[in-house]
Amino acid sequence: MRKKQPTQADVxxxxxxxxxxxxxxxxxxxxxxxxxxxxxxEKVQAAIQELGYVINPAARTLAGGQNRLMGVFIxxxxxxxxxxxxxxxxxxxxEEACIRHDYDMLLFTRSDGGEGVxxxxxxxxxxxxxxxxSILLGLENKEELARLxxxxxxxxxxxxxxxxxxxxxxxxxxxxxGTQTILSRMMALGHRQTGFFYRLYNDATKDRERGYHAALxxxxxxxxxxxxxxxxxxxITPAFCRDVLDAGVTAILMxxxxxxxxxxxxxxxIGRTCPDDFSIAALSDNDLAYLPTQVAQELVMINIxxxxxxxxxxxxxxxxxxxxxxxxxxxxxxxxxxxxxGSTIGTVRVEEELQG
Amino acid sequence: MRKKQPTQADVxxxxxxxxxxxxxxxxxxxxxxxxxxxxxxEKVQAAIQELGYVINPAARTLAGGQNRLMGVFIxxxxxxxxxxxxxxxxxxxxEEACIRHDYDMLLFTRSDGGEGVxxxxxxxxxxxxxxxxSILLGLENKEELARLxxxxxxxxxxxxxxxxxxxxxxxxxxxxxGTQTILSRMMALGHRQTGFFYRLYNDATKDRERGYHAALxxxxxxxxxxxxxxxxxxxITPAFCRDVLDAGVTAILMxxxxxxxxxxxxxxxIGRTCPDDFSIAALSDNDLAYLPTQVAQELVMINIxxxxxxxxxxxxxxxxxxxxxxxxxxxxxxxxxxxxxGSTIGTVRVEEELQG
DNA sequence: CCACTTTACTAATGCGCATTAATAGCTTAC
DNA sequence: GTAAGCTATTAATGCGCATTAGTAAAGTGG
Numbered sequence: 001m002r003k004k005q006p007t008q009a010d011v012x013x014x015x016x017x018x019x020x021x022x023x024x025x026x027x028x029x030x031x032x033x034x035x036x037x038x039x040x041x042e043k044v045q046a047a048i049q050e051l052g053y054v055i056n057p058a059a060r061t062l063a064g065g066q067n068r069l070m071g072v073f074i075x076x077x078x079x080x081x082x083x084x085x086x087x088x089x090x091x092x093x094x095e096e097a098c099i100r101h102d103y104d105m106l107l108f109t110r111s112d113g114g115e116g117v118x119x120x121x122x123x124x125x126x127x128x129x130x131x132x133x134s135i136l137l138g139l140e141n142k143e144e145l146a147r148l149x150x151x152x153x154x155x156x157x158x159x160x161x162x163x164x165x166x167x168x169x170x171x172x173x174x175x176x177x178g179t180q181t182i183l184s185r186m187m188a189l190g191h192r193q194t195g196f197f198y199r200l201y202n203d204a205t206k207d208r209e210r211g212y213h214a215a216l217x218x219x220x221x222x223x224x225x226x227x228x229x230x231x232x233x234x235x236i237t238p239a240f241c242r243d244v245l246d247a248g249v250t251a252i253l254m255x256x257x258x259x260x261x262x263x264x265x266x267x268x269x270i271g272r273t274c275p276d277d278f279s280i281a282a283l284s285d286n287d288l289a290y291l292p293t294q295v296a297q298e299l300v301m302i303n304i305x306x307x308x309x310x311x312x313x314x315x316x317x318x319x320x321x322x323x324x325x326x327x328x329x330x331x332x333x334x335x336x337x338x339x340x341x342g343s344t345i346g347t348v349r350v351e352e353e354l355q356g
Numbered sequence: 357m358r359k360k361q362p363t364q365a366d367v368x369x370x371x372x373x374x375x376x377x378x379x380x381x382x383x384x385x386x387x388x389x390x391x392x393x394x395x396x397x398e399k400v401q402a403a404i405q406e407l408g409y410v411i412n413p414a415a416r417t418l419a420g421g422q423n424r425l426m427g428v429f430i431x432x433x434x435x436x437x438x439x440x441x442x443x444x445x446x447x448x449x450x451e452e453a454c455i456r457h458d459y460d461m462l463l464f465t466r467s468d469g470g471e472g473v474x475x476x477x478x479x480x481x482x483x484x485x486x487x488x489x490s491i492l493l494g495l496e497n498k499e500e501l502a503r504l505x506x507x508x509x510x511x512x513x514x515x516x517x518x519x520x521x522x523x524x525x526x527x528x529x530x531x532x533x534g535t536q537t538i539l540s541r542m543m544a545l546g547h548r549q550t551g552f553f554y555r556l557y558n559d560a561t562k563d564r565e566r567g568y569h570a571a572l573x574x575x576x577x578x579x580x581x582x583x584x585x586x587x588x589x590x591x592i593t594p595a596f597c598r599d600v601l602d603a604g605v606t607a608i609l610m611x612x613x614x615x616x617x618x619x620x621x622x623x624x625x626i627g628r629t630c631p632d633d634f635s636i637a638a639l640s641d642n643d644l645a646y647l648p649t650q651v652a653q654e655l656v657m658i659n660i661x662x663x664x665x666x667x668x669x670x671x672x673x674x675x676x677x678x679x680x681x682x683x684x685x686x687x688x689x690x691x692x693x694x695x696x697x698g699s700t701i702g703t704v705r706v707e708e709e710l711q712g
Numbered sequence: 713c714c715a716c717t718t719t720a721c722t723a724a725t726g727c728g729c730a731t732t733a734a735t736a737g738c739t740t741a742c
Numbered sequence: 743g744t745a746a747g748c749t750a751t752t753a754a755t756g757c758g759c760a761t762t763a764g765t766a767a768a769g770t771g772g
Contacts, residue, residue: 005507007758018722023760037718054507057483059758062727067486068466078461079447081663091435098465104486105434109454110424119412129361129410130460131422151408298370307437362729374752379730391750415728418757 006051015040015047022048026055069144070094070314071131071155075118075138078107086286087137090158093310094135101318106131120144129153133317135310141152154320156313156331160203167330169320173311175204175283178302178337179211180218182281182345183253187219191251191347195244197231205255208283212253229331233262241266250278250348255280260299261291264344273345285340300341308335361405371396371403376558382411383421392709417486422677426450426459426670427511431474431494432559435464442642443493446514449666450491457674475500484509489673491666510676512669512687516559525676527668531560531639534658534693535567536574538637539609539703543575546704547607547635550582551600554611557586560612564639568609571668589618597622606634613638613657617647620700631702641696656697664691 010020015022017040025036025044047053061067072078073096074087098105108128111118120128121144128134133154139145146165149154160172182195185320196212198205209228216226227249232254241263244252260282264274274280282301291299316331364378371378373396376556381392381400403409428434428450430443454461464474464484475497484490489510495501501522504511516528541551552568554561565584572582583605588610597619600608610616616638619673620630638657647655672687 001476005758009758019759020724020761021720022721023758024721027760038721042722053505056418056758058417059727060760061486062412062418062729062757063759063761064727067414069486070460075447077451079444079451088435092433092437095433095435095463095465102466104483105465106425107461107463108452109461110458111455120576126408126410127460129408130425153408233547345697352637361728365728374728376731376752376754379728380751383730393750396750412728415757416730417760418727419729419731419754420757421730 005056006053008053008058011044011047011053012052012351015043025251036142043077044064053089057318066134067130067133068103069106070098070101070317071106071108071128071134072135073108073118073120073128073134073139079191090137090305090310093307093312094314095310096307101314103132103314103318108134120148125153126153128155133321135313135317142267142333154317154324156320158309158318159205162203167332169316169330169332171316171335172204172307172331173205173302173304173309173337174213174334175207175302175337176211177340179210179253180215181209182283182300182302183215183251184213184219185233185277186251186281186345187215189279189346192348193248194226194251194253195249196226196228196253197259198229199231199259201230208253208255231259233258236262236266238266238269241272242270242285244277245272252280253283254280254284256286257284257288257291257296257299257301258286260344261295264295274344276349280343281341281345298343300339300344301337303340305335305337361412362409363412364409366407367400367403367409370407371399373400385708408696413486423488424459425462426454426457427462427486427490427674429464429474429484429490429492429494429495434465446493446663446666446669449663449668450670452653452663453667453670457670459488459670460673464490470521476565480570484511489677491669491673498577510673510680512676514665514669516563516690523688525672525688527665527672527689527691528560528563529658529665529693530690530692531563531658531662532567532570535564535573535609535639537567538577538625538639538656538695539571539607541567542607542635542637542701543571545635545702549604550607550609551582551605552582553587553610553615554585555587555615564609564611570674588617589614592618592622594622595623597628598626601628601634604698607636608636609639611639612642613640613643613644613647613655616655616657616700617651620651630700632705635701637697637701654697654699656695656700659694659696661691661693683693689702 008026009019012019012022019041021036022044025041039119072091076087078087078091079084079085088338095105108118110127119141120126120139126148128148133291134155136145136155138159139157142161142163144161145161145168146244147156149166149168155169157168157170160170161168172347186194194212194216196209198208212228227244227247231254236259245267252260252263254263260280263280267274267278272278274333285301287304312333312335316333320328364375365384368375368378368510377392377396378400381397413425417423428447432443433441434443434447435441451461461475466483484504489512492501492511492513494515495513498517498519501513501517501524502519503517505522505524511525513524513526517524518527522644542550550568550572552565554564583600583603592615600619601623607645608616608619610619616636619636623630623634636656638655641657641659644652667691668691672689676684
């Protein structure tokens, strides 16, 4: 049989004071500090020592209103066996920022019984509410997002999401400028015919697409042509590469490094090399661990500042929680990206240009 | 102005029932299940849906209920930037088991203000209590453990810990049998003079030591000698290796793979090779990522079943939580280890034996 | 010496929930 | 037809604490 913990009331009885007095002593707040005599203070401290009293955080929370719990909802495993998990860098940033802001981190691991994906709403109830606010990673379900918004639950989405019914708070990478920068660099080297290939057409893709068109517009010359389409890695065969290159495309933007790698490989098999015959870049740095180290180093690509994004999300969410009684617009933050690599972009081969 | 979170009272009012009814519906316990009519149940569920009600864990805890929160206390970063974090495999197992047992995972990230280590007691209060129970990883502070025990808070320690004041629940790797197996294998190959080197003398080391002595006792032959001492990687210089080997030691057990690797390197520099001149093995598989791949594959070592240990900890803790009102002995579980590698153990060179 | 302020404390309340005793309506038993 | 037993629900209570509105005692001013 578990024995009960001593409470403030026990301490108070032993010290010969009231429970309120104990509570006041335990919660020093500015001037109140002066209202309890040193003598009483000492009696209470002695009683605390003697009983080995520790405060009950649940009671304190209940009376005070805050949990200092920061929820983290991940649509997938937070700790994948494969350590190169997609979400890991975000979590590093989140953990670090949680420490700074004095939150415990609540990972929503409960699924809804069925073997399916994790959902915010279980039995129709939002179980995120257990936390003061939550960070959402990789949630694809826009319905759930919209519903969360309507409930006015404080949350921050990592990655950009546009929801029809209003603005949500998010922190996103600046794919627009990243893409624009890379393509501009290519065009400055003489490339005129460009290709833009993506895996899924989502909000992030839209940003890249805008950057792509911005670069095209800004470097406009007479005979620009370009191709743009959705693509899977499996589709990137030597034949596909030949089609693209024979169409005259010399500057290629791939959403994922794996796609860029596959293209370079496919092209190599038909005797075209990079950066001699074409230039190529990736518009993310996902899953680099699966590529050869050299490729990971040399490929021009957008580096997503995942760590900073995670930390920024915590920071923003803390703001939303602190201000949760004021009316508050959604906070939307775009974080600059960097570009790494270099040797997969080169000048256009003049001979070819002349031949064509 | 953010509206207050709905409470059971709000749900009750909307559904036209009492708060008690709502609570009863939300806490199904055996036969009580029958005491609320299906009609009322539906009304309440509808109200819950409409309000987006979710339970307040602090209040529930205070009132004696359950949160389905499994605490995880790590003395270090759960998500280290360096992805080969020591704790990662445990967390994989924990997450997986939490999903199976329907717990959310609460990572205690709050530190106690100062820059120091994470502590269970902050301002003298045990902040783990918000979770139904907690898993403790890498806690070195035995005082805190003893105190937790005295409070009868349900927790499971990962790694073996003997506390003076009674038994705590833990899940540990079977270093005893692992060490014994490796040394026996060496001795079966003719090794008689052995060395056992450890990094820190902790509870796990004690188990290895017991295994070491058990193997010695069981394979006893007339002229057994051995050396045993604490060691850091820095101390493992070529000179040190020469000392050890010249003393006639041919079978070496190192606590950490890094130590084994350092020894093999040091020995190589003075012209002694493994397994020709000596056999060596590691008694853990920590930090393998920092060693050359080949070493990681060939070195004989104990593989710690971290994943299984994490999962077992969740399982045990769930048991403790479920039975928390019954008197319950501590649960202590030892999980078998496997041994990997092979090419760093060989037969003793007969010529040397004859010469000596 | 009386009204007024300051000091040092306590009584009372409520946070949101689980739990238990109580109750009202309704059925069965004899 | 009344006692006894169900069934479905609620009222009441307390978990441990923070907070607010007191209040008694001591001090101050004129």
